[in-house]
Amino acid sequence: MFHKLLGKLAGLCAILAGVLLTGITLMTCLSVLGRNTTGTTLVGDFELTGVAAGAAIALFLPWCQHRRGNIIVDFFTSRASARTNAALDRLGALLLAAAMGLLAWRTVLGGLSAWNTQSATMMLGFPEWIVYCFMVPPLVLTALIALWQAAAGFESEAQA
Numbered sequence: 001m002f003h004k005l006l007g008k009l010a011g012l013c014a015i016l017a018g019v020l021l022t023g024i025t026l027m028t029c030l031s032v033l034g035r036n037t038t039g040t041t042l043v044g045d046f047e048l049t050g051v052a053a054g055a056a057i058a059l060f061l062p063w064c065q066h067r068r069g070n071i072i073v074d075f076f077t078s079r080a081s082a083r084t085n086a087a088l089d090r091l092g093a094l095l096l097a098a099a100m101g102l103l104a105w106r107t108v109l110g111g112l113s114a115w116n117t118q119s120a121t122m123m124l125g126f127p128e129w130i131v132y133c134f135m136v137p138p139l140v141l142t143a144l145i146a147l148w149q150a151a152a153g154f155e156s157e158a159q160a
Contacts, residue, residue, distance in 0.1 A: 006145050010062035013138045017059035020052045044124035055134035062141040094150035100143035107135050
């Protein structure tokens with residue numbers, strides 16, 4: 001049940017990331033088209049591309065972890081038993097959960113710092129704290145998914 005909820009939330013994050021990337025693509029196309037036809041461009045398009053791409057990357061992380069899409073280098077473990085590989089997979093998921101928890105915590109602190117200093121992009125003055133707000137929930141969700149995988153194992157996912 002909890003695993004399915006995490007999967008639905010991860011899917012929602014991935015859809016939102018796809019919408020963001022589609023928006024970036026359309027905005028870039030409009031900017032290039034305007035530059036080459038009328039000589040005008042969208043001011044700050046590169047800034048919006050940067051902030052949206054950063055948020056999209058974070059939003060794709062939960063789906064990647066849920067689907068076990070991270071690269072696994074099994075050169076040293078290819079001859080290990082299934083039990084050893086399962087234990088190493090769970091350890092890897094636990095380490096990823098810790099790393100994502102650390103990233104989420106530091107992202108919260110970065111967002112608070114951006115809020116306190118009112119830092120913004122150079123051309124548009126787009127508040128940087130907004131990007132941090134979009135990044136924290138998927139980082140926490142990725143940590144939760146990895147923690148669930150470390151605790152429950154990956155065999156339970158195949159049965160669900």
